[in-house]
Amino acid sequence: MAIVRDEAIVLARTRFGETSLLVTLFTRASGPLRFLAKGARRPKSRFGNCLEPTNHVLAVYYRKEGRDLHLLSEAELLAGFGGLRASLLRLAYGYAIIDGLVGLKREETPAGGLFGLALEAFRDFESRREDLLEPAFWGFLLGALAEAGYRPELGRCAQCGRPAPVRGARFDPRAGGLVCSEHAAGGLVLSEETVRILRELASGAPPSVPLSARAAAEGREALRRFLEEHDLGRAPFRSLDLLAPKG
Template sequence: MEQLKLTAVVLRAVDYGESDRVVTLLSRERGKVSAFARGARASRRRFGGALEPFTLLAAELRTRPGSDLLTLESVTVRRGFGAIRGDLARIACAGYAAELARELVRDHEPHEDLFELVVEYLGALDVAAAVPAALRAFELASLRIAGLMPRLDGCARCGADVDGARPVRFDPGHGGVLCAACGPAASPGAPALSPDALRALLRLQEGGLAAAAEPLAPAVGREARAALSAFVEHHLGRRLAARRFLDEIGPLLGD
């Protein structure tokens, strides 16, 4: 058996049996891993409240022979991001970010840049209200890390320049925006992007979370949300549970 020391964010915690818990962690060192926390619900002395989602931990684990599931032996909270838990909009955004990160990567594949992105986004939610621009920036950065970045700076079908003065079709099946010539080839239901929405997405794609300081106009935000939601669902093959919850509290987010 191998002993491991990981720095990780709790993405999900699921109760198991009467007293145990299985947690999904995104670690800096080993990427996404799942771990069995024996007695986590029976004794708060061992793990306390450390195994709640959106918690940054220093964790000690060991491997289990013949299993990808690790055993969690001890944890120390590095940062609890406590302000997130007092605001429904922040909870919804953090939950969506955690589920998206969990679904985009395979187990036991290091993704230090995704780990850093999740920590950065949780840190932003911990100190300020949730805003649509930051969530769009997180989506775009996560997709880039997973090798699924939508093309926004040219036609995803033929590579031609896109007319930035007219609306364009955004087709997840083709991988991004389509020029005027390729627009008729868009899949049924492919959303449209106005010039303002396309410029906003390009800005967030290039600038990351730092670019989210400039807010999105409501109409632009709705277009950007629809486009990226369609893109994520196309590549994952389903709508994330956290996306549905996020849609329900949209007015709280100003989205």
């Protein structure tokens, strides 16, 4: 049984027994791992308030090779990102980032890049204007997809490699991104605004203007279908769907 000291992001927690917690952490070195935090629910627990989702902690744990559950010994709070809890909208995006980490991490993907992107996003979302949170989340998701090896093709046709048009563009998740007119039999029609915004965000540029209702709908559907097509699930949008008005 190895003793490990590593940074981690708290993903989830559930009650276990009378006084303990089952905790899922996204560790910088190994990605998501599950832990038993003994006595974490006691009033004077050594874990304090460290084990809240989105918290950035320094964890000390016993890793049991070949086991799915490990033992959490200590946790020191490094950042609590309290600004995410200032509104339901900010908190929903915090959970969407968590869902993105879970969905995009694969065995062969190093965890460090995704870990760093998530911390940057948490800091950004604490104070960014609320009408810019949606495109900022797209930027995080596009960066995370690239880090995980699933970068959508937004500059050239994903089928033939020719420059992809801006006007009348189609996004084909199965092909891997935008497609030219000769390969546009399927896919989603995207407006010029949506294509421009996706390209800017994929380049790492921060969002500067709010999305129109059309661009918001198109971009979210394109990213959602891309995730589903590549078996990455729709989890990153699950928390945001809870905020959508019921028809």
